[in-house]
Amino acid sequence: MSSILAIDQSTSATKALMFKADGSLIDHVTVNHHQYYPQPGWVEHDPEEIYRNTIAAIKTLLESVTADEILCLSITNQRETIVVFDKLTGKPLHNAIVWQCRRGDPICQRLIEAGHNEAVRQKTGLKIDTYFPASKLMWLFEHEPQIKQKVHSGQALIGTIDTYLIYRLTGGKTFVTDHTNACRTLLLNIHSLQWDDDLCSLFGVPPQALAEVRESSAKFGETTFEGLFNAPIPICGVMGDSQAALFAQRCYVPGSAKVTLGTGSSVLLNIGAAVQPSLSGNVTTIAWTYNGKPTYAFEGIINSTGAAITWLRDQLKLIDTSAETEALARAIPDNGGVYLIPAFVGLSAPYWRADIQGAITGLTPSSTKNHVVRAALESIAYQIKDVLDLMARDAAMPLALIHADGGAVRNGFLVQFIADMLHIKVRASTLPELSALGAVFSGMLGLGICPSLEALEKLPLEFIDYEPEMDAEQADLYYAGWKTAVQRVL
Numbered sequence: 001m002s003s004i005l006a007i008d009q010s011t012s013a014t015k016a017l018m019f020k021a022d023g024s025l026i027d028h029v030t031v032n033h034h035q036y037y038p039q040p041g042w043v044e045h046d047p048e049e050i051y052r053n054t055i056a057a058i059k060t061l062l063e064s065v066t067a068d069e070i071l072c073l074s075i076t077n078q079r080e081t082i083v084v085f086d087k088l089t090g091k092p093l094h095n096a097i098v099w100q101c102r103r104g105d106p107i108c109q110r111l112i113e114a115g116h117n118e119a120v121r122q123k124t125g126l127k128i129d130t131y132f133p134a135s136k137l138m139w140l141f142e143h144e145p146q147i148k149q150k151v152h153s154g155q156a157l158i159g160t161i162d163t164y165l166i167y168r169l170t171g172g173k174t175f176v177t178d179h180t181n182a183c184r185t186l187l188l189n190i191h192s193l194q195w196d197d198d199l200c201s202l203f204g205v206p207p208q209a210l211a212e213v214r215e216s217s218a219k220f221g222e223t224t225f226e227g228l229f230n231a232p233i234p235i236c237g238v239m240g241d242s243q244a245a246l247f248a249q250r251c252y253v254p255g256s257a258k259v260t261l262g263t264g265s266s267v268l269l270n271i272g273a274a275v276q277p278s279l280s281g282n283v284t285t286i287a288w289t290y291n292g293k294p295t296y297a298f299e300g301i302i303n304s305t306g307a308a309i310t311w312l313r314d315q316l317k318l319i320d321t322s323a324e325t326e327a328l329a330r331a332i333p334d335n336g337g338v339y340l341i342p343a344f345v346g347l348s349a350p351y352w353r354a355d356i357q358g359a360i361t362g363l364t365p366s367s368t369k370n371h372v373v374r375a376a377l378e379s380i381a382y383q384i385k386d387v388l389d390l391m392a393r394d395a396a397m398p399l400a401l402i403h404a405d406g407g408a409v410r411n412g413f414l415v416q417f418i419a420d421m422l423h424i425k426v427r428a429s430t431l432p433e434l435s436a437l438g439a440v441f442s443g444m445l446g447l448g449i450c451p452s453l454e455a456l457e458k459l460p461l462e463f464i465d466y467e468p469e470m471d472a473e474q475a476d477l478y479y480a481g482w483k484t485a486v487q488r489v490l
Contacts, residue, residue, distance in 0.1 A: 002069045004443055005061075005233070007054055008436040009077040009161050010241065011098065011263040012310075014050060016057035017436045018065045021449055023459045025431060029061040036095060041102035041345055044095035047083045050161070051168050058225050071447055073169075073223060074237030074439035076244040077161040079184045082133035084140065084147055087157050090168045093147050096161070097136040100264070100303060100345045104135030105354045107142075111135070116202060123189045123196055125275060125284030131301060131348060133160070134186035134203040141204055151209050160185070162238050163211045166220050169235065174221030177211040179294065180240040183286040188213070190275060190286055193294060214238075215289045216247075216439075217446035237443025242266035243287050244438030246297065249403040249429070250461070252453050257391075257399055259384055260435065261406035261414075263307045264348075267300040267387045271395055280390035281350030290445070290453070298395060300349040300387025304358075306408055308342035308376040318369050326413045329374040335478070337362035339485035340375035342383075349387050353490060361485045377411070381418040382482040388422060401425050403463075405434035412466075420470035421479060430462040 003026065008015040012035070017028040031053040036044040080099035085092045097103070108128045111117070117128045126132055137158065141148035150156035159167065160181045166174055182188040182195075187205060189196040193213065200207045214220065216239045222232035239247060245260045246268045254272035259265055268287065275284055275296055287297040309325060312318045319325060339361050341347075346354035360372065392399050402424060409415055409428040419426040431437065441459075444450040450459075468475075 002071055004072055004074055004440050005058070005070050006074045006076070006436040006440050007165065008241070008433060009050060009054065009075070009165060011078045011100070014053040014057050015433065015436065016054070016061040017433055018061060019437065019440050021071065021444070023437060023440060025433060027061065027065045028433065029057045031057045043098040043101040043345070045081065045098055047085065047092040047096045047164055050096070051165065054165060055226055055228070059228055062228065070233055071449070072234045072236040072443050074436070074443040075162050075165060075235065076239050076241045076435040076439040077165070077181070079160060079181055079240035079242065080131060080133050081161050082136055082158065083161065083164040084151060084156055084158055085164060085167070087155055088172070090172050093150065093156055094140060094144060097133065097140070099131055101136060102130055102345050102354055104130030104139050107135040107138050111202070120186060120199065120202070121277070123191070123199060124183070124186050125190050126186055127283060127352065128186070129352060130354065131303070132184060132186045134199070134205065137205055138203050152206055154208065156209065157211070158205065158209045159211050166235060166238070169223040169225065170221040175211045176214055176220050178214055178216045178218070178238045179286045179289045180216060180243040182213045184240060190284070190294070190296070193289065216442040217290065219446065236446040237439045237441070239288065239439045239442055241435040242268060242299070243285070243297070244435040244442070245405050246270065246438070247288055247441055248434040248438035249405065250457050251403065252457065255395070255397040255399070257388070258403035258405065261305060261380065261404060261408035263305070263310070265302040265305040265380065265384060267302070267384060267391065269298045269391050269395055269397070271296050271298055276395070278391070278394045280394055281352055282387065282391050282394060283349070288442070298391045300391055302383045302387065303346065303348045304342040304344050305380040305383065306406070307344060308340060308379055311342070311344065312373060312376055318373060323410070325373050325377055326411045328370045329377050329413045332368070332370045332374060335374050335378055336364070336367055336371045337481065338367055338371040338375045339482055340372065340379045341485055341489050342376065342379050343489065350390050351486070351490065356489055359489050361488060377414050378417060378478070380408070380414060381421045382479060384418055385421045385479060399424055401427055403427050403429070405429045405432060407432045415466050416469065419466040419468045420475045423468050423472060423475065425468070426466045427463045428466060430464060
């Protein structure tokens with residue numbers, strides 16, 4: 001049985017997954033990693049822990065899975081998290097600064113006030129915001145001069161998580177990234193598909209410290225996973241997690257869209273081969289590059305969706321597991337006027353207000369734990385509607401269907417509520433690990449297992465369709481309540 005090994009390195013955990021060559025999942029192993037919050041609004045990961053977890057997850061997976069021939073390793077990853085590491089050893093010089101971290105806000109404000117935002121947007125499709133790592137690198141260089149010296153002297157390198165893992169897995173032989181990750185840094189020109197000297201100069205990042213950029217279906221070196229394999233296997237198929245999910249959903253034609261329900265959420269809409277600016281707070285990004293030709297997408301970025309459920313569990317201790325939320329939400333007839341604004345690290349698209357903090361509004365003496373839990377779930381749907389309504393308007397493409405993936409698609413209440421709020425069908429994948437599958441699909445293209453996008457479209461993909469059930473007027477009332485709650489916080 002030919003198979004493909006995949007790593008899904010997400011914000012909260014590292015998964016090792018084994019897929020058959022037809023894209024069906026054989027088994028997977030998950031290893032969580034610690035979240036560090038040095039100051040309010042700051043978020044870090046330990047890259048060394050992530051790497052060790054990657055090796056451990058693969059070792060555990062191989063104990064339970066028999067595969068006669070592993071064709072390659074494919075990688076998908078949290079995108080905007082950045083690592084600075086030693087060129088000789090590969091060891092990190094600082095904790096990874098996570099995409100959720102807001103420490104670069106003052107730098108972003110400084111650059112915006114200096115009038116740089118429009119020039120950056122035209123080249124990158126993005127806006128100057130600390131969600132993207134360039135300002136975090138500026139912060140690091142300003143506060144850690146020894147790290148700046150090592151980067152500028154060539155002793156240290158900069159990379160997103162895919163780059164860091166590949167560098168470690170190949171023993172420092174391959175220093176690479178792909179377009180879907182590179183385009184999220186504020187340093188890549190999405191027209192030329194190259195690192196941009198002007199952008200690097202603006203953010204104080206030496207281009208020689210950045211990885212070679214390749215197509216997702218390219219070869220990215222080879223690895224034995226520190227001797228777990230007797231012979232090295234190629235690394236082929238590397239994609240940032242959100243674009244990988246779009247790719248796995250087979251959203252290959254303009255007008256097709258998906259939402260990934262993770263710690264945060266990314267709504268992506270394929271807009272075709274030409275760059276289009278968004279007029280309403282969404283961003284333009286590279287969806288993928290194949291055979292030298294880029295496909296672009298509008299993206300709406302939502303900082304905190306699943307993070308709100310994690311907060312209920314870990315901070316408020318209202319639940320023991322996220323699986324409990326569905327029954328708690330269904331146990332009450334409505335939300336009782338309670339709304340949760342999960343602005344733990346500000347509100348992203350379409351508001352882009354980093355200074356906003358979270359809130360729960362509408363509490364009364366009759367409010368219960370169920371109302372707070374339901375409000376957290378509903379907030380995911382409201383934020384998706386915020387983004388998708390504007391995205392469809394920008395693209396002038398009315399949507400009849402949106403694909404959904406991520407662990408939260410198991411929550412029937414949530415997915416049904418999303419369909420009700422959007423007034424359109426939601427097609428939820430029964431395989432939550434679609435980001436990993438997208439990287440695998442890209443690897444299959446690179447290896448020639450599938451010769452084309454059309455061949456990928458013919459592979460099986462199981463899903464459940466959720467049609468809108470709520471009266472449209474009632475759904476609009478719910479959403480109006482959300483807009484009012486958000487305005488109070490703003």
